[in-house]
Amino acid sequence: MAESNLIMIKPLSRIDPRLRSKAFAFLEKLTEDDSAPGLHIEPIKNSADPRVRTGRVDLQFRAVLFRLTGANDVSYVFHGIWNHDDAIRIAQRTKLKTNPVNGLMEVIEATTPKEEPATSTWVPSPGAPTAATSTADAGPSPATGPAAVTGTAPVLGATAGTAPAPAPGPAASVESAIVPTRRPWQVAATRAELVNGLGLDEALAERVLACADEDAILDLAGAFVDWRSNALLELAAGATVAEVKDRLEITEAPGRDDSDQAILDGLRQPASQGAFTFVENNDELRRIIEEGDFGAWRVWLHPEQRKYVTRDYQGPFRLSGGAGTGKTVVLLHRARRLAKANPQARIVLTTFTTNLADALARDLSRLDPDLPRAQELGDPGVLVRGVDALAYAAIKSAGSEISAAVDDVLGAPSSHVQQRTAGDAWKAAIATAGSDLPAALHTPHFLQAEYEAVVLPGHITAQADYLRVRRPGRGVRLNRKERAAVWQVIEAYRASSRVEGTLDFAEAATVAAAHLTKQAAEGQGHRADHLLVDEGQDLSPAHWQLLRALVGEGPNDLFIAEDSHQRIYGHKLVLGQYGIRIVGRSQRLTLNYRTTAENLHFALGVLDGGTYADLEDQPEETGRYHSSRRGPVPQVIACGSMNGELDTAANLIRGWAEQAPQEGRGTETIAILVRDQYQRDRVVSGLGERGVNVRPVDREAVKPGPPVAMTMHRAKGTEFSKVLLFGMSEKSIPKIVRGADYSVDEKQDALLRERSLLYVAASRARDELVVTWSGEASELLPRG
Numbered sequence: 190m191a192e193s194n195l196i197m198i199k200p201l202s203r204i205d206p207r208l209r210s211k212a213f214a215f216l217e218k219l220t221e222d223d224s225a226p227g228l229h230i231e232p233i234k235n236s237a238d239p240r241v242r243t244g245r246v247d248l249q250f251r252a253v254l255f256r257l258t259g260a261n262d263v264s265y266v267f268h269g270i271w272n273h274d275d276a277i278r279i280a281q282r283t284k285l286k287t288n289p290v291n292g293l294m295e296v297i298e299a300t301t302p303k304e305e306p307a308t309s310t311w312v313p314s315p316g317a318p319t320a321a322t323s324t325a326d327a328g329p330s331p332a333t334g335p336a337a338v339t340g341t342a343p344v345l346g347a348t349a350g351t352a353p354a355p356a357p358g359p360a361a362s363v364e365s366a367i368v369p370t371r372r373p374w375q376v377a378a379t380r381a382e383l384v385n386g387l388g389l390d391e392a393l394a395e396r397v398l399a400c401a402d403e404d405a406i407l408d409l410a411g412a413f414v415d416w417r418s419n420a421l422l423e424l425a426a427g428a429t430v431a432e433v434k435d436r437l438e439i440t441e442a443p444g445r446d447d448s449d450q451a452i453l454d455g456l457r458q459p460a461s462q463g464a465f466t467f468v469e470n471n472d473e474l475r476r477i478i479e480e481g482d483f484g485a486w487r488v489w490l491h492p493e494q495r496k497y498v499t500r501d502y503q504g505p506f507r508l509s510g511g512a513g514t515g516k517t518v519v520l521l522h523r524a525r526r527l528a529k530a531n532p533q534a535r536i537v538l539t540t541f542t543t544n545l546a547d548a549l550a551r552d553l554s555r556l557d558p559d560l561p562r563a564q565e566l567g568d569p570g571v572l573v574r575g576v577d578a579l580a581y582a583a584i585k586s587a588g589s590e591i592s593a594a595v596d597d598v599l600g601a602p603s604s605h606v607q608q609r610t611a612g613d614a615w616k617a618a619i620a621t622a623g624s625d626l627p628a629a630l631h632t633p634h635f636l637q638a639e640y641e642a643v644v645l646p647g648h649i650t651a652q653a654d655y656l657r658v659r660r661p662g663r664g665v666r667l668n669r670k671e672r673a674a675v676w677q678v679i680e681a682y683r684a685s686s687r688v689e690g691t692l693d694f695a696e697a698a699t700v701a702a703a704h705l706t707k708q709a710a711e712g713q714g715h716r717a718d719h720l721l722v723d724e725g726q727d728l729s730p731a732h733w734q735l736l737r738a739l740v741g742e743g744p745n746d747l748f749i750a751e752d753s754h755q756r757i758y759g760h761k762l763v764l765g766q767y768g769i770r771i772v773g774r775s776q777r778l779t780l781n782y783r784t785t786a787e788n789l790h791f792a793l794g795v796l797d798g799g800t801y802a803d804l805e806d807q808p809e810e811t812g813r814y815h816s817s818r819r820g821p822v823p824q825v826i827a828c829g830s831m832n833g834e835l836d837t838a839a840n841l842i843r844g845w846a847e848q849a850p851q852e853g854r855g856t857e858t859i860a861i862l863v864r865d866q867y868q869r870d871r872v873v874s875g876l877g878e879r880g881v882n883v884r885p886v887d888r889e890a891v892k893p894g895p896p897v898a899m900t901m902h903r904a905k906g907t908e909f910s911k912v913l914l915f916g917m918s919e920k921s922i923p924k925i926v927r928g929a930d931y932s933v934d935e936k937q938d939a940l941l942r943e944r945s946l947l948y949v950a951a952s953r954a955r956d957e958l959v960v961t962w963s964g965e966a967s968e969l970l971p972r973g
């Protein structure tokens with residue numbers, strides 16, 4: 190009996206649900222004893238690679254594998270499962286090889302069996318994807334075969350078919366020309382650099398140079414499973430050969446032969462681990478098979494992601510990246526890496542809302558169900574909490590000692606601060622004490638922003654201090670009289686909260702930070718060793734003060750994931766002002782895993798016209814991001830009336846829901862996103878009247894069942910296969926942007942947040958995106 194290792198290939202690991210249990214049983218047996226008679230592990234006559242084997246999954250299906258003999262053990266590379274005849278043909282033609290320049294392993298398909306594999310000719314297997322309509326069941330699988338298992342030129346990442354969206358209802362006109370798709374492209378490298386520097390063979394280099402537009406190079410990238418897929422994607426995004434090598438951590442390793450050991454060595458390089466993984470045990474194998482492509486993030490990290498997971502930093506680090514570039518995935522893996530390295534470490538993983546924190550907690554369990562989890566702030570293990578929940582936990586654990594911090598921040602001691610201030614408290618304070626306020630400042634929005642950006646962070650408790658405080662980044666200038674008027678309202682607000690025994694969220698975070706800072710100054714230490722922050726762009730000054738106070742300065746103290754294009758709450762700020770000095774420790778992820786290139790292009794189009802700065806106040810550019818996947822161009826549909834728009838939506842959702850089972854998905858992977866709860870409920874009832882059942886989602890998680898409707902804010906952190914953005918008319922832009930009562934700066938910032946909100950919403954769509962409105966279209970929609 191001979192145990193063996195198993196190496197799974199990323200895109201081929203998606204196995205038709207009907208074959209999952211058989212595939213698992215087969216592979217489990219293979220790792221226990223590859224000579225077990227039921228497996229029928231057999232070499233193939235006239236095969237291009239003598240290492241190739243087929244194995245019997247059941248009467249109809251065969252697995253194709255490669256057997257590698259290392260110094261001490263045997264490993265199998267799992268290539269895929271096909272119908273018997275296809276499997277034999279693929280096994281005859283496919284070969285593993287070591288790249289002569291960089292030593293990485295490659296999967297090559299020979300044009301004919303036993304012919305020296307045509308490394309110089311890329312040969313798509315029958316039915317392999319060549320255009321935007323690549324689907325998960327491309328390849329030689331029969332109708333009953335494994336939809337996800339393709340030929341040697343499989344599709345990367347496509348999880349659902351890309352059938353055109355069902356026709357819109359009556360009284361609607363499709364404005365599909367809004368999004369240009371084909372963008373001209375030219376490789377930023379010479380032929381010699383591609384061949385001698387990167388390691389592409391001559392023919393592939395030729396094909397790369399011949400690609401005239403983005404579609405062509407993306408299609409070419411999708412034809413490979415090994416390191417070349419990511420390398421071509423980087424080239425598609427405009428990288429030079431030096432940049433590709435740097436991002437994928439490709440080093441030169443000439444002289445490696447094609448021996449089994451050389452191939453195994455090549456497989457262990459970071460550039461290979463984005464596509465190949467050594468399966469650790471049967472539990473892991475089961476999860477890889479069961480989760481298929483949806484669990485790919487758990488197993489196959491892009492070399493850049495891996496770098497940010499494993500590297501140590503001597504202080505705060507900032508990882509930026511557009512929607513869907515895998516920032517959250519990095520955070521989850523990094524939390525796990527830190528917890529495994531030191532089980533006693535107190536690791537806090539936090540984000541802006543409770544919903545997002547719940548999603549992080551669920552995904553961390555998916556990543557590693559056995560990871561030690563902390564229940565309370567200060568316990569060893571990983572604690573996952575929303576940032577406001579951290580503040581309240583710190584306040585609760587302080588007991589009556591919190592009184593001094595309340596005094597410090599608010600100017601009067603109190604330990605009765607567990608309740609939250611009512612949402613309309615600023616309005617009430619303006620009504621009580623706002624008579625001297627100029628009209629432009631007469632808004633709860635302005636006062637809350639002033640309070641959170643200037644008053645609380647500075648621990649200002651007296652009018653005299655407010656009158657002379659610096660107000661960087663606040664836009665609106667205030668003279669002395671205006672400041673006095675603002676202060677009167679702030680005092681009224683504080684007085685009312687004092688009577689009620691409440692704190693608002695920003696006050697709670699500031700008070701908690703003050704308490705923790707004092708404790709640390711008294712030598713009582715900090716509550717956490719490592720803090721990992723998601724959605725950093727949405728956090729307020731008080732949050733950053735709290736986070737800085739929770740963890741002492743030191744190695745791996747703060748790791749911040751953020752995307753300033755997705756700031757939909759709060760105001761722009763600069764981290765350095767809150768004791769978080771990044772200086773030179775920031776990097777960006779650019780490969781979008783979630784959305785198709787077409788949807789990404791649309792989403793990025795929404796951002797045009799806004800100017801953005803990151804958390805270090807550096808300009809943030811749009812347009813750097815690229816996607817590995819292709820799909821239909823988003824449809825934008827103008828409707829004559831609300832009723833017409835509802836008819837269109839009903840048609841569309843009905844059609845998508847019918848397609849879902851054929852595409853192997855539940856209907857809850859379809860979402861309608863709207864601007865607010867009122868509209869959400871209106872859509873749900875309007876569709877109900879048209880016989881289409883849609884479930885409104887609020888705070889709860891999305892569960893298997895009918896399509897869902899939710900607000901664009903709630904959609905943050907989620908993703909769906911198909912998304913309808915409903916009601917994208919000019920009227921959907923809220924009053925603060927249109928109304929006369931607001932200052933120019935406030936309006937501009939609010940408009941920027943609206944753009945970001947639409948960008949967030951559009952970037953939730955993995956496969957298909959449709960946008961509808963009635964009346965006048967929102968000015969934020971991209972124009973063709």
Ligand SMILES: Nc1ncnc2c1ncn2[C@@H]1O[C@H](COP(=O)(O)OP(=O)(O)OP(=O)(O)O)[C@@H](O)[C@H]1O
Pocket residue numbers: 483485486489490491494510511512513514515516517518519752755782783906908952
């Ligand atoms: N290495 C990977 N392999 C496969 N899928 C991945 C990988 N990394 C991320 N993904 C998938 O891409 C999608 C987006 O990932 P993630 O949520 O981490 O991105 P994000 O940058 O945090 O996005 P957002 O800013 O929009 O929240 C998820 O479906 C995730 O599973």
